[in-house]
Amino acid sequence: MKKLIEQIMKFGVVGFLCFGIDYGLMIFLTEACRLSYLVSSGISFSVSVIVNYILSLKFVFDTGKDNNKIVEFLIFIVLSVIGLGINQALMWVCVDKLHVHYMISKIGVTGVVMVYNFVTRKLILEKGE
Incomplete structure (x- = not known):
C-alpha cells in the first residue's frame, strides 16, 4: 500500500x-496562434503525452528492464490515443454543448483523463509483482 x-x-x-x-501550450496556440480550441487542445495533449511517457517510465512505473521498449511505447501510444479521444470528446461537450469556457473545461477534463491514464498504465504497462 505504501508503494502504491x-x-x-x-x-x-x-x-x-x-x-x-x-x-499552457493549449492557451498559447488558441490565443496567440488563433487555432481552434480543439486543434490546440489536441496538439498540446500530444506534446504532453511524449513528456509524460518519458517521465512516467523513468520515475513512476516499474516496467522491467527486459521489456521490449518499442512494444511499451506502442502500448503507451494506444492508451494515449484513447485518452486523447476522451479529452477531445469531453472538451467538445463542455465547450460546445455546456458552454463552459475552454480554459475551465480543460481543468475538469484533465482530471478525468488523469484517472484513466493512471489506471490503464498501471494495469497494462507495469510488470507484475
Whole structure:
C-alpha cells in the first residue's frame, strides 16, 4: 500500500508538470496562434503525452528492464490515443454543448483523463509483482 501511495504521488507530480505543458501550450496556440480550441487542445495533449511517457517510465512505473521498449511505447501510444479521444470528446461537450469556457473545461477534463491514464498504465504497462 505504501508503494502504491508513493507511486500515485509520483504520478501526480509528473501529471502536474505535464498538465502545465498541456494547458499552457493549449492557451498559447488558441490565443496567440488563433487555432481552434480543439486543434490546440489536441496538439498540446500530444506534446504532453511524449513528456509524460518519458517521465512516467523513468520515475513512476516499474516496467522491467527486459521489456521490449518499442512494444511499451506502442502500448503507451494506444492508451494515449484513447485518452486523447476522451479529452477531445469531453472538451467538445463542455465547450460546445455546456458552454463552459475552454480554459475551465480543460481543468475538469484533465482530471478525468488523469484517472484513466493512471489506471490503464498501471494495469497494462507495469510488470507484475
